[in-house]
Amino acid sequence: MTTPPLHGIRIVEIAGIGPGPFCGMMLADHGAEVIRIERLGDATVTALAKDPLLRSRRTIALNLKNPAAIAAVQRIVATADGLIEGFRPGVMERLGLGPDVLLETNPRLVYGRMTGWGQTGPMAPQPGHDINYIAQSGALHAFGTAGGKPQFPINMVGDFGGGGMMLAFGMLAAILHAQKTGQGQVVDCAMTEGSAVLMSMIWGFRGSGRWNDARGTNLLDGGAHFYDTYETSDGRWVSIGAIEPQFYAALRRVMALDGDHWTAQFDPRQWPALKARLTDQFKTKTRDEWCAAFEGHEVCFAPVLSFDEAVTDPHNAARGAFVEAGGLTQPAPAPRYSASPTVAPVMPAGHDETLLAELGFGKDEIVALSSSPA
Known part of the structure; x- marks a missing residue:
């Protein structure tokens, strides 16, 4: 068995919420040693053990208001390939843990900064959450039904696609660069820009005249009758994605959609009426009856599964898409590799003072840091 692909890479994660921990989870899932530094007293063991975003790394607790703790973080980061932090601009600098200080000691360090607005610009110091960042980037405008609100x-x-996943990509790109050149750097990951990047294909459609600004009237936003979700007679839902001609033809066969009006697949003027007819027809059978009807036909069809149904679904089960760790059902690491394993999730058991000893701290130093008077 080979080692996981990121084996040998050490990341220090300054504890935060949402996208930063997601980035740390992704790196840990694929073999990086991620050391998470919590503020003393911030998290209980119970809270740690129920959060999949914190899996597969070890945690130490320090009082970051104590100069000795700051010195300890600096010492740990000197041995690391990367650091993840998600504070507002200037917070890490005020703690004495800014990139200028840490890169001076460790020139190969990749310093990952996760914020909503970025490190610069007029919005940089302002608070916000996911909903605000995707609103500012224009992404939120695209989500919603025709005539409805975003x-x-x-x-x-x-948080996750344009934030944590984007930062994980940026960290690895910069670590590869540092391994080749010896030069570390700051990765400035802003969720506004990350969410904008996720919309690149839609910007392409818009530029070629295939996307308009009215929500719920386009090919992929619920405007088209052949790419949407439909309620069934038992109050459940199915999804249809019959874009290509062969899949649309199969949809017509299964549902006996006869008549010339069904041939105008890509005429947006016909979509509302055709969607209304499909809405009525899907309500004539249960979800499972429609699953049986579509079985074996290449329509691009799938039932909309609940959380519990997704876990027990035969395909997901065959792939091991979900695992249980620490009594908590959660998604398994992804993607998969042909030669390298990912890391089987392990839920944190609490703060790990033995980690400080492994990092070279003496017994007296550990005692002092564990009590950490301000």
């Missing part, structure tokens, strides 16, 4: 897709686009 509907935010929980916090997938800003």
Whole structure:
């Protein structure tokens, strides 16, 4: 068995919420040693053990108002390939843990900064959350039904897709650069820009005249009758994605959609009427009856599964898409590799003072840091 692909890389994660921990989880899932530094007294063991974002790394607790603790963090970071932090601009500098200080000691360090607005610009010092960042980037404008208000897709686009995942990519790109050149650097990851990047294809559609600004009237936003979700007779839902001609033809066969009006697949003027007819037809059978009807036909069809249903779904089960760790069901690490394993999730058991000893701290130093008077 080979080692995970990021084996040998050490990351220091300054504790935060949302996108920063997601970045740390991704790196840890794929073999990096991620050392998470919590503020003393911030988190209980119970809270740590129920958060998949904190899996597969070890945690130490320090009082970052104590100069000795700051010195300890500096000492640990001197041995690391990267650091992740998610404070507002200037906070780490005021703590004495800014990039200028840490890169002077460790010139190969990749210093990952996760914010909503970025390190510069008029909005940089302002607070915000996912919903605000994707609103500012223009991404939120695209989500919602025709004639309705913008509907935010929980916090997938800003915090995780445009934030944590983007930072993980940036960290690895900069670490590869540092390994080749010896030069570390700051990665300035802003969720506004990350969420904008996720919309690149839509900007392309818009530029070629294939996307308009009216929500719910386009090919991929629920405007098209052949790319949407539909309620079934038992109050459940199915999804249809029959874009290509062969898949649309299969949809017509399964549902007996006869008549010339169904041939105008890409005529947006016909979409509302065709969608209304599909809405009525899908309500004539249960979700499972439609699953049986579509079985074996290449329509691009899938039932909309609940959380519990997704875990027990035969395909997901065959792939091991979900695992249990510490009594908590959660998504398994992804993607998969042909030669390298990912890391089996392990939930944190609390703060690990033995880690300080492994990092070279003496017994007296550990005692002093554990009590850490301000």
